[in-house]
Amino acid sequence: MWIESTIAMRFLREGRAQTTLILVGIAVGVSVIVFITALIQGLQSNIVERTLGTQSHIKVEAPDEVNRLVALPADTTQLVLETRRAQRLRSINNWQQVMTTLDAFPGVKAVSPVVSGPAFARRGNAVESVALVGMDPARYQRIIPIGEDIVAGSLRVGAGDAVIGRLLADDLGIRVGDKFRLVAGDGREAQMNIAGIFELGVRELDQRYVYLDLKQAQSLLDLPGGVTVIDLTVHDLFGADAVAARIAQLTGLKTESWMQSNAQLLNALSSQSLSTVMISFFVALSVAFGIASVLSISVVQRTREIGILRAMGTRRDQLLKVFLVQGAVLGFAGSAVGAFAGYGLVWVFNTFGPKLFYIPVAPVLVPMTMAVATLTGTLSAAVPARRAARLDPVVAIRHV
Amino acid sequence: MSERGEEVLRLEGLRKSYNVGQPTETEVLHGIDLQVGRHDFAALIGPSGSGKSTLLNLLGLLDAPTAGDLFLLGESTRGMDDATRTARRASDIGFVFQFHHLMPGFTSLENIVMPLMVAHGRPSAGTIERGRSLLAAVGLADFADRKPGELSGGQQQRVAIARALITRPALVLADEPTGNLDTKTAADVFELFRRFNREFGCAVLVVTHDPRLSGVCDCTIELVDGRIVRDEKLL
Numbered sequence: 286m287w288i289e290s291t292i293a294m295r296f297l298r299e300g301r302a303q304t305t306l307i308l309v310g311i312a313v314g315v316s317v318i319v320f321i322t323a324l325i326q327g328l329q330s331n332i333v334e335r336t337l338g339t340q341s342h343i344k345v346e347a348p349d350e351v352n353r354l355v356a357l358p359a360d361t362t363q364l365v366l367e368t369r370r371a372q373r374l375r376s377i378n379n380w381q382q383v384m385t386t387l388d389a390f391p392g393v394k395a396v397s398p399v400v401s402g403p404a405f406a407r408r409g410n411a412v413e414s415v416a417l418v419g420m421d422p423a424r425y426q427r428i429i430p431i432g433e434d435i436v437a438g439s440l441r442v443g444a445g446d447a448v449i450g451r452l453l454a455d456d457l458g459i460r461v462g463d464k465f466r467l468v469a470g471d472g473r474e475a476q477m478n479i480a481g482i483f484e485l486g487v488r489e490l491d492q493r494y495v496y497l498d499l500k501q502a503q504s505l506l507d508l509p510g511g512v513t514v515i516d517l518t519v520h521d522l523f524g525a526d527a528v529a530a531r532i533a534q535l536t537g538l539k540t541e542s543w544m545q546s547n548a549q550l551l552n553a554l555s556s557q558s559l560s561t562v563m564i565s566f567f568v569a570l571s572v573a574f575g576i577a578s579v580l581s582i583s584v585v586q587r588t589r590e591i592g593i594l595r596a597m598g599t600r601r602d603q604l605l606k607v608f609l610v611q612g613a614v615l616g617f618a619g620s621a622v623g624a625f626a627g628y629g630l631v632w633v634f635n636t637f638g639p640k641l642f643y644i645p646v647a648p649v650l651v652p653m654t655m656a657v658a659t660l661t662g663t664l665s666a667a668v669p670a671r672r673a674a675r676l677d678p679v680v681a682i683r684h685v
Numbered sequence: 686m687s688e689r690g691e692e693v694l695r696l697e698g699l700r701k702s703y704n705v706g707q708p709t710e711t712e713v714l715h716g717i718d719l720q721v722g723r724h725d726f727a728a729l730i731g732p733s734g735s736g737k738s739t740l741l742n743l744l745g746l747l748d749a750p751t752a753g754d755l756f757l758l759g760e761s762t763r764g765m766d767d768a769t770r771t772a773r774r775a776s777d778i779g780f781v782f783q784f785h786h787l788m789p790g791f792t793s794l795e796n797i798v799m800p801l802m803v804a805h806g807r808p809s810a811g812t813i814e815r816g817r818s819l820l821a822a823v824g825l826a827d828f829a830d831r832k833p834g835e836l837s838g839g840q841q842q843r844v845a846i847a848r849a850l851i852t853r854p855a856l857v858l859a860d861e862p863t864g865n866l867d868t869k870t871a872a873d874v875f876e877l878f879r880r881f882n883r884e885f886g887c888a889v890l891v892v893t894h895d896p897r898l899s900g901v902c903d904c905t906i907e908l909v910d911g912r913i914v915r916d917e918k919l920l
Binding site for chain 1: 747782784791
């Protein structure tokens with residue numbers, strides 16, 4: 286392989302102008318691929334991160350209540366008119382046990398029991414409909430790091446303390462240290478003290494969420510000792526569906542993964558990924574054609590040299606390799622420069638861009654792009670290389 | 686031709702046609718019988734279109750005959766596949782062309798050892814040494830690192846001759862090697878062939894138009910319309 290590589294490198298060096306032009310072409314193509322891939326990946330992970338910043342990966346709930354039909358004697362026909370049952374707020378049976386199981390469940394990162402239900406928040410004449418969320422802060426923080434979004438006071442629940450969203454605080458006209466009433470119906474009421482105010486940046490949550498401790502929420506919602514939801518996070522974000530299905534199968538409970546509740550978003554993300562792949566593919570294709578055409582010209586230009594090489598005993602497969610190596614070297618060198626330029630573009634975007642989000646470059650992106658470019662270079666050299674190898678030495682030597 | 690020494694090449698009823706099987710089929714060589722010995726220094730002459738180049742291509746195993754057989758060092762080459770013919774070219778035959786056909790990206794020395802590099806890869810110290818001594822033998826000892834573009838026509842042709850000899854071939858084929866050179870340089874180049882023919886004991890067959898040069902050779906083979914009309918020893 287030494288002589289093939291040597292001849293290939295000399296050929297490239299001799300056709301310096303041609304080599305430089307195609308290298309620039311490859312570099313531009315590769316930098317576009319690197320930049321756009323990094324951009325889209327960054328954008329997507331940013332969207333996913335924002336979406337999941339305020340929700341759990343999997344929700345585990347009590348199964349829906351359904352009507353039971355009494356078994357009939359044989360040979361009886363039954364006509365059923367079913368009115369579906371209203372789903373009352375109720376606890377997950379044996380939730381402590383379920384939680385212990387989920388704590389050790391493969392793929393699950395964090396588990397947090399939550400009691401949630403509707404109520405009204407009242408102060409003076411102002412009444413707002415709210416969602417009570419009773420939780421254990423230590424566990425809940427591992428699902429949604431609410432502590433990072435506290436804008437006033439602190440994340441302290443229990444003993445009559447509550448943490449509410451900023452919009453709700455504005456609507457009720459209250460600040461940390463003020464008091465308001467929670468009314469959950471059937472005469473269950475509580476006077477709460479504002480210990481902290483959070484701002485998640487999601488209107489719905491900032492306007493409606495009221496965080497309490499588990500006990501207070503249980504008593505307000507009339508679910509003594511119960512929890513309505515167990516929130517989970519998982520290690521593999523996109524494996525959430527599978528984990529949710531396994532949990533449902535194992536516990537008989539109702540599960541919903543973030544992928545199910547955000548199906549539209551996922552659909553949009555995968556369409557976006559597809560368009561990135563398409564762009565990359567067509568850029569790579571045009572780069573491949575560029576390499577093939579430059580090497581085809583090179584074969585014509587070097588016909589006499591190929592002829593004399595054949596005359597002095599160079600085998601066809603050796604000549605094939607000479608041109609395949611050229612394609613590989615062009616692909617490798619061009620993509621190295623291109624990857625570097627792509628990195629540069631990402632840096633420029635991160636430093637001087639609109640700063641809407643940060644683009645990280647996956648460490649695997651550059652070596653992978655270079656490997657693909659090298660392979661593409663080799664493949665696109667195949668046609669000119671075959672032509673070189675098949676040249677009839679008699680004709681080639683007399684080529685003018 | 687010569688009966689002296691060991692036989693390098695023997696042709697028996699060699700024929701070559703183009704466009705075989707088509708209405709335009711043309712036979713260029715009509716049954717050539719020829720023998721070339723180890724120490725022969727022969728000139729192949731003939732008018733344009735007489736089939737000299739075709740014959741040379743057949744002798745150099747660059748092309749295959751339509752009929753007849755060619756024995757190289759006593760071995761029939763009939764039905765040899767391309768790979769085998771390529772291998773035989775590499776080991777037994779050296780070529781010199783009218784236009785030197787040196788590789789412009791390589792130095793004189795690299796061009797000379799190219800056939801060995803193609804066959805065995807990275808050149809050994811011995812190979813380099815052999816290249817240098819051949820370069821010295823063609824009077825270009827100081828030009829080892831020059832590229833062909835930096836050499837005159839005569840110097841390039843001398844490098845090409847050295848390249849043809851690096852594998853110590855049994856047969857050197859030269860196609861109008863002096864066609865591009867002035868008379869003095871041409872005579873020098875011929876002198877080189879003559880010297881190597883004697884020193885290395887390789888058969889040399891030179892296609893030439895120049896009667897003065899063919900006169901220097903041991904024997905002259907004249908080809909007219911695809912037939913040998915003269916095959917005689919001059920000395």
